[in-house]
Amino acid sequence: MLLGCIGDDFTGSSDLGNTLTRAGMRTVQYVGVPQGAADEGVEAGVVALKSRSVPVEEAVRLSLDALDWLLAQGCEQILFKYCSTFDSTPQGNIGPVAEALAERLGADRVIFCPAFPGAGRRVYQGHLFVGDRLLSESGMENHPLTPMTDPDLRRWLARQVKGPVGHLPADVVFDGAEAIRTRLDATDARLIVCDAIRDADLMALGAAAAGLRLVTGGSGIAMGLPENFRKAGRLSKAAAGWRGQSGRAAVLSGSCSNATRAQVARHEGPRLEITAEALMAGEITAREAAGWALAQEGLPLVYSSADPEVVRAAQERFGRETVAGRVEDFFAETARALVEGGVARLITAGGETSGAVVEALARDTLEIGPEIAPGVPCLRAGPDLVLALKSGNFGGPDFFAEADAMLGQGA
Template identity: 70%
Template sequence: MYLGCIGDDFTGSSDLGNTLVKQGMRTVQYVGVPQGPADPAVEAGVVALKSRSIPASEAVRLSLAALDWLRDQGCTQFLFKYCSTFDSTSEGNIGPVAEALAEALGAESVIFCPAFPATGRTIYQGHLFVGDHLLSESGMQHHPLTPMTDPDLRRVLAAQIGGAVGHVPAATVWQGPEAIRAALAAEAQAGRRFVIADAIRDEDLLSWGRALAGQRLITGGSGIALGLPGNFPLSGQAGAWTGQGGRVVALSGSCSTATRRQVAAHDGPKREVTAEEALAGLAPEDLADWALAQDGLPLIYSSADPETVAAAQKAHGREKVAAALEGLFGATARVLAARGIRRLISAGGETSGAVVEALAPDALEIGPEIDPGVPVMRAGDMVLALKSGNFGAEDFFAKAARVMEQDQ
């Protein structure tokens, strides 16, 4: 294994695995830290954690455990993967985890690059854009768990770490890998070990990839992995894929603008779950009964608008509402699987994390791409589509069901 990756949620980890497979790297996504050794044929290992919004100390502990396992597999370079919208709070967990990994690896210079141009995430002058809007005006300012109200990644990161934050601007990136390496060295010499990396185009990410050959630690979104596989002697055997037929059910707990549009556009049967129902103990068996009684592609969702979410959080508490909904979706996925469903679609990072934890696979095989950043994945005879809330076209649910059936 050459490249060891640590993801802070399950959808982001599958997004990263998708990028690496498309670049020809044989990749496996592991659910939590594995207990035994990896298959020697694996070239990139992605350890998926559910650590984005847990206490920072616990996120650090889990991430260091993942690092230890990846080092034992022989990895020479490590990537800490977080969301392309830099989802975090003022306390972390991006900064604390990155600091702990950097100390463990002795990394003198570490970039932070959540850019993913294919989905509209770009970084210019240290500011994160989503499409043509600043992060703080993209809808992420209403995220129920990690609202992002500042688009300046230097300020966001500086609030989470000890020390100053550096920056390599786009004008330097456009000069190529040598200029990037010189800029990183200058930032490190000035005492700025952690550096925000501008990137607007895929070409910029490829330049970053070449410049980062030999770097021990890299952090960012899946886009930063575009240029990394070319630095390793790969087998060229990224793996084949066999589709899966049968009934399919979609679960959506994301309140992002993109997912709410997808829910509204879905023309199959829909069942909304409110926070009050989840808190009152709505039975997952009842939701499974409803889904199995429907024709077509049934969708169970709790993707409410920001005002509804805020009202529920104010009445019952943010953590309590989130835990109730995640627990309900995870339990529903488990019941559906027990009743023979072998294709599940999940929208939202926290929801997908709950679904994967409930199904408890050891590892996930990366399959074909549905939309940018979202692949189909297989765990034995179960096929999953785990979508970050902000990703996917309006017809995502129907498209995912089609792609799940296709061979590659």
């Protein structure tokens, strides 16, 4: 294994696996830290953790465990992957995890770049934009767990870490890999936020990152890394095949992002809304929701994707962590019941929801398949099940129907 990756949630990890697979690396996504050795021939391993919203100390511990396993597989470079909207609180977890990884690796220069132009995420003058809006005006300021109220990544990251935070401006990035390396060598800061507004900028950053022990960012920062190994003659040319899955399908959505709420509103199949109040009162169970879905024709959708004000009111009434835990447990149990009932194509929306579902299904490895939408690949979780794990803000208005068609393609 050449490139070792640590993802702080499951949707982001599959997004990263998609990027590396498209760039020609034989990539496997692991659900948590594996117990045994990786299969021979794996060139990039992505250890998917559910560490984005856990306490800082737990996130650091899980990430270091993943790092130890990846190093034991022979990885020469480590990529810490977080969301392209830099989801974290002022306390962490991105900064503390990155600092702990850098300490363990002895890394003296660490790139931070969540840019993903294909999905509308760009970093300019150290500020993160989503489309033509600053991050703090994109809807992410209403995220129920990690509200992003400051688009200045330098300022946000500095709240989380011990050392200074540097900045690599766009005019240097535009000059290419050699200029980037020169500026990185000259900066006094170990942690460096890098501007990137085009795919070409990410490719230049990737080329400049050759030899760096640790790189961090969204999946976009991985675009240029495989080429470094290819130039060195280290990559095979074997490509894994893909086959879709016939059978029943269902959608589970726990994301409250603007994009997902639009997808829910657009969905033409049967829909069942699950409110926080109904869950807390025990008015609906996961088994009942799964039974409803299994009784439907077409593509049934079970969702808890409420307006931010509704979510905020439920959090104030019951407690943020209590509501989040109850929703995750509900979707985890619903997913188990759906698969037990014969669902073979399962689509999930939301990082926390997807993480809960994958853990509940207890599938250790995920085979990366073709791309459904930027950042969202098809995933095979075994001989009888395929998945699409969508980050909340990803995908177009008809994503659910498009994902179902792709997951069944060629079956």
